[in-house]
Amino acid sequence: MTGKIVSIHSFRGGTGKSNAASNLAAQVALTGRRVGVVDTDIQSPGIHVLFGLDEQKMGKTLNDFLHGKAAIREVGYPVGQNTGGGEGRDKLAGKELYLFPSSIKGREISQILKDGVDFNRLNEGLQTAISEFNLDYLFIDTHPGLNEETLLSIATSDILIIILRPDNQDFQGTSVTVDIARSLDVPNLFLAVNKALPKHMNRPEFNKEIERLFNAAVISVMPLSFDMAENASQDLFSLRFPDHEWSKALKDIVPYILNAK
């Protein structure tokens, strides 16, 4: 097993976790690596939107795999062959990026809530995705907060990136997540601040204070951006606007992923 698992997590919703996960996966794919993205937020899936996938285009899903109706190789959607037409996403044409989406059908989401999740099957899916697609990196977009799916993805990760906003509620929750990640022996634990105010940008003392609070490296501070809000998850922002301040800050994270042991 050589491919690395990268979990992107946040304790609270609305931090920009899925935007960060999809853009990071895309940036890593642009370097020529083989990349997968799994949406384990089965209760409230959303990352497929950033890859231009809708219900019509969506074939087999993680839900089908979990219910034994599909093999994981049938679930991987080749984004490089179907970029969905966005100006940013089109840059992924020919790249090896596979999305493993969760179902957006109400009945299938309610079935998971009703029946629960076979974690042996979910873990088998994650590990088999790496081997069958020969992935260098498998990104996991987790459900915000701490539930069992999230803990499983953290436990199996080589790299955990926690996204937080400069907000006291996020700080307290992040502290809990960091403690749990440490107790699960995640080898590489990083923090990335998103939606930072202008007063937080390019301020080493701000980064140091967060690092002191959590005893973990802050590898990026991404600004609060109206341009990102305007993008409204229609496209992969960092590919569409590579010179934007947010995109540059996001790209600061990539070497930490590529160089992690």
Add this chain to the structure above:
Amino acid sequence: MPGLFDRLDKEIKDKQREGGITPLDLAALPPSLRKIMRLMLRELSMSYPRMCEVMDAMPEADRLPRAELDSVLSELTDQFWLIRIGEKEKAIYKVNLRRKEGSKLAAGIWSALDNKLKGKSPGSL
């Protein structure tokens, strides 16, 4: 007529129903047990000789001495957190995660919701 693989697969699946570890339990394990469980989460299944090879290839500080490895495997197997098929040198280990339970809401609520959602597209939810 089922082959050897089918029989082993069935044996593992039957044993997996008998318990398993939750992701939260993993965080509470002693370091040596957690080391093996993390390894097994990534490898899914592993033979005993292969596990010894992997252990020998680890940096010295991370390595478990053979007696400790055997003791850890025994404890994890006793708890049904690992499933062992076969014995001693021929043993194959497989991780066993406890299933996440479904909702405890009354069944009628789910069938009512199911009927409501029949044929609805995401945009109409």
